[in-house]
Amino acid sequence: xxxxxxxxxxxxxxxxxxxxxxxxxxxxxxxxxxxxxxxxxxxxxxxxxxxxxxxxxxxxxxxxxxxxxxxxxxxxxxxxxxxxxxxxxxxxxxxxxxxxxxxxxxxxxxxxxxxxxxxxxxxxxxxxxxxxxxxxxxxxxxxxxxxxxxxxxxxxxxxxxxxxxxxxxxxxxxxxxxxxxxxxxxxxxxxxxxxxxxxxxxxxxxxxxxxxxxxxxxxxxxxxxxxxxxxxxxxxxxxxxxxxxxxxxxxxxxxxxxxxxxxxxxxxxxxxxxxxxxxxxxxxxxxxxxxxxxxxxxxxxxxxxxxxx
Amino acid sequence: xxxxxxxxxxxxxxxxxxxxxxxxxxxxxxxxxxxxxxxxxxxxxxxxxxxxxxxxxxxxxxxxxxxxxxxxxxxxxxxxxxxxxxxxxxxxxxxxxxxxxxxxxxxxxxxxxxxxxxxxxxxxxxxxxxxxxxxxxxxxxxxxxxxxxxxxxxxxxxxxxxxxxxxxxxxxxxxxxxxxxxxxxxxxxxxxxxxxxxxxxxxxxxxxxxxxxxxxxxxxxxxxxxxxxxxxxxxxxxxxxxxxxxxxxxxxxxxxxxxxxxxxxxxxxxxxxxxxxxxxxxxxxxxxxxxxxxxxxxxxxxxxxxxxx
Numbered sequence: 078x079x080x081x082x083x084x085x086x087x088x089x090x091x092x093x094x095x096x097x098x099x100x101x102x103x104x105x106x107x108x109x110x111x112x113x114x115x116x117x118x119x120x121x122x123x124x125x126x127x128x129x130x131x132x133x134x135x136x137x138x139x140x141x142x143x144x145x146x147x148x149x150x151x152x153x154x155x156x157x158x159x160x161x162x163x164x165x166x167x168x169x170x171x172x173x174x175x176x177x178x179x180x181x182x183x184x185x186x187x188x189x190x191x192x193x194x195x196x197x198x199x200x201x202x203x204x205x206x207x208x209x210x211x212x213x214x215x216x217x218x219x220x221x222x223x224x225x226x227x228x229x230x231x232x233x234x235x236x237x238x239x240x241x242x243x244x245x246x247x248x249x250x251x252x253x254x255x256x257x258x259x260x261x262x263x264x265x266x267x268x269x270x271x272x273x274x275x276x277x278x279x280x281x282x283x284x285x286x287x288x289x290x291x292x293x294x295x296x297x298x299x300x301x302x303x304x305x306x307x308x309x310x311x312x313x314x315x316x317x318x319x320x321x322x323x324x325x326x327x328x329x330x331x332x333x334x335x336x337x338x339x340x341x342x343x344x345x346x347x348x349x350x351x352x353x354x355x356x357x358x359x360x361x362x363x364x365x366x367x368x369x370x371x372x373x374x375x376x377x378x379x380x381x382x383x384x385x386x
Numbered sequence: 387x388x389x390x391x392x393x394x395x396x397x398x399x400x401x402x403x404x405x406x407x408x409x410x411x412x413x414x415x416x417x418x419x420x421x422x423x424x425x426x427x428x429x430x431x432x433x434x435x436x437x438x439x440x441x442x443x444x445x446x447x448x449x450x451x452x453x454x455x456x457x458x459x460x461x462x463x464x465x466x467x468x469x470x471x472x473x474x475x476x477x478x479x480x481x482x483x484x485x486x487x488x489x490x491x492x493x494x495x496x497x498x499x500x501x502x503x504x505x506x507x508x509x510x511x512x513x514x515x516x517x518x519x520x521x522x523x524x525x526x527x528x529x530x531x532x533x534x535x536x537x538x539x540x541x542x543x544x545x546x547x548x549x550x551x552x553x554x555x556x557x558x559x560x561x562x563x564x565x566x567x568x569x570x571x572x573x574x575x576x577x578x579x580x581x582x583x584x585x586x587x588x589x590x591x592x593x594x595x596x597x598x599x600x601x602x603x604x605x606x607x608x609x610x611x612x613x614x615x616x617x618x619x620x621x622x623x624x625x626x627x628x629x630x631x632x633x634x635x636x637x638x639x640x641x642x643x644x645x646x647x648x649x650x651x652x653x654x655x656x657x658x659x660x661x662x663x664x665x666x667x668x669x670x671x672x673x674x675x676x677x678x679x680x681x682x683x684x685x686x687x688x689x690x691x692x693x694x695x
Contacts, residue, residue, distance in 0.1 A: 207518065209516065209518060209545075210544045210545065217581070217583070218579055218581060220581070222581070234548075235519045235548045236518075236519065236548070237546075237547065237548050237551075237592075238546065238547060239543075239544045239545070239546050239584065242546075242584045242588055243581070243582065243583060243584055246573075246582035246584055247580070247581040247582045249582075250580060250581075250582050263595040263596055263598060264555075264596055264598075270527055271556070271559060272526070272527060272529070272531070272552070272556040272559075273552065273555035273556045273558075273559050273596055273597065274526070274552060274596075275548065275551045275552055275555055275592070275595070275596035276595075276596065278595045278596075279551055279591075279592040279593070279595040279596045280592065282588075282591040282592055282595045283546075283584070283588040283589065283591055283592040284588070286572040286584070286585075286587045286588040286591045287572055287573055287582055287583075287584035287585065287587075287588045288582065289572060289573075
């Protein structure tokens with residue numbers, strides 16, 4: 078059972094000796110949209126100087142690995158090679174090519190990040206961009222469906238429409254067509270506002286309700302991103318890896334599912350109260366959401382490094 | 387436990403003596419889109435001549451009661467007073483006015499039928515029609531939200547969009563704003579085609595995933611439509627009422643939930659194989675989907691009337 082202890086000076090030496098690799102979630106951990114979370118750059122630099130391997134892992138599919146690498150530089154972080162960035166757009170292309178040995182075309186409900194990753198893997202696709210309803214009901218029977226489509230990939234897409242759900246569900250009525258979803262997050266992290274920004278989970282739930290099928294989900298808390306990491310960077314040992322995240326529903330159970338140590342930071346979606354609630358629960362499902370440690374933010378992680386050295 | 391027996395001549399006399407009121411589902415029972423299901427007009431006439439009360443009950447929310455009454459006439463059915471038609475568009479307006487004593491404005495994800503019913507009940511609303519995404523992400527924070535909105539009603543809407551889900555979930559972040567869904571059907575009945583036409587369930591699931599709230603659902607298999615019927619037509623006795631439907635997931639469990647007799651017809655969504663599958667299951671949930679009787683179609687129901695008279 079995980080303890081959900083505040084990470085303090087007295088645990089710090091043992092803690093930092095317990096891992097060689099750190100997986101950092103991005104939104105709500107190292108940045109908020111386009112603003113650094115205070116202390117992130119410093120802490121990342123110190124961890125690197127300790128000789129730890131840093132990997133970034135995000136459920137966000139709107140950017141490709143290359144676009145994320147660019148974002149690090151633009152926000153003034155030390156440059157990060159794209160091979161150290163694992164986002165669900167990459168995971169989708171990786172899954173199709175490496176696991177499914179995919180041939181054929183993808184029907185994509187998704188944005189530029191996924192387009193780039195599919196293109197990089199040489200996978201052709203159709204679907205992105207606006208696709209609004211036009212004409213009358215009877216004409217929908219004649220909406221053209223592409224016979225080459227052999228997989229439906231559903232992700233975040235601000236152009237989600239009835240016609241897109243219609244097309245996706247129609248392709249999926251052939252059970253041999255693969256059904257892949259990037260992640261099930263119900264909301265996008267959108268700090269400091271009362272509005273709710275729907276996440277990919279909304280779109281996937283809409284498609285699967287019509288399709289009467291369950292997609293394979295690649296993002297956290299599912300373990301596929303860690304499988305990608307271990308395939309790409311051979312020496313990553315799960316027993317010596319730390320997952321740092323802000324989300325008790327994705328990051329922490331992902332860490333637990335993959336046998337990693339887990340650290341919650343309170344600069345994003347989840348609160349300490351929620352963690353305590355899960356800790357008090359008898360459900361195994363809830364217990365998976367309890368981190369080993371928590372800290373107010375990534376800044377305090379860097380401060381602890383100073384104290385052990 | 388329901389028997390799922392074929393309704394034959396030998397049961398017919400007892401069967402017809404067991405009810406005074408018949409609730410007919412519409413799509414897949416009496417019509418397919420705009421075509422009469424063969425024998426429907428004849429059978430309805432014969433049942434009326436037997437002195438039974440006929441009521442139409444549909445999860446479809448795209449038309450108002452008045453529009454349905456018009457459709458009966460246009461398709462050459464005997465005219466049906468709108469007071470004998472219970473659709474989920476009506477149920478939504480009824481629920482807001484009669485149950486919630488609703489004051490304020492509705493944010494409506496829905497079409498003309500709902501607009502008409504809300505207007506008839508004097509409830510103001512905002513929302514229908516296209517509402518596509520425009521501009522860049524940062525501007526969404528400034529999408530205007532109407533402070534008078536005190537309920538979100540979600541139904542079938544071919545103009546469903548990311549912005550609509552965004553607005554609905556943002557209104558629902560205030561827990562005092564009511565959340566009503568018309569019905570959870572995942573697909574629209576669309577006979578004779580390989581395409582899949584998404585139903586209201588897709589749209590409601592998208593909204594509730596972002597809102598992190600459960601809506602009150604009015605349509606079958608929930609019992610609210612029967613509550614409406616009993617409030618509107620005082621003498622309807624559940625123990626002497628028959629539900630005729632084509633859908634094992636909505637019509638039959640609705641009948642069972644309300645204590646009605648149930649008859650499945652095989653001209654719509656569900657098959658006899660599915661009914662047998664549920665019959666063989668030990669789950670209480672599945673057992674609720676087993677009808678008392680089945681017939682190939684509404685035509686055979688009329689033919690049995692001839693045989694008992």
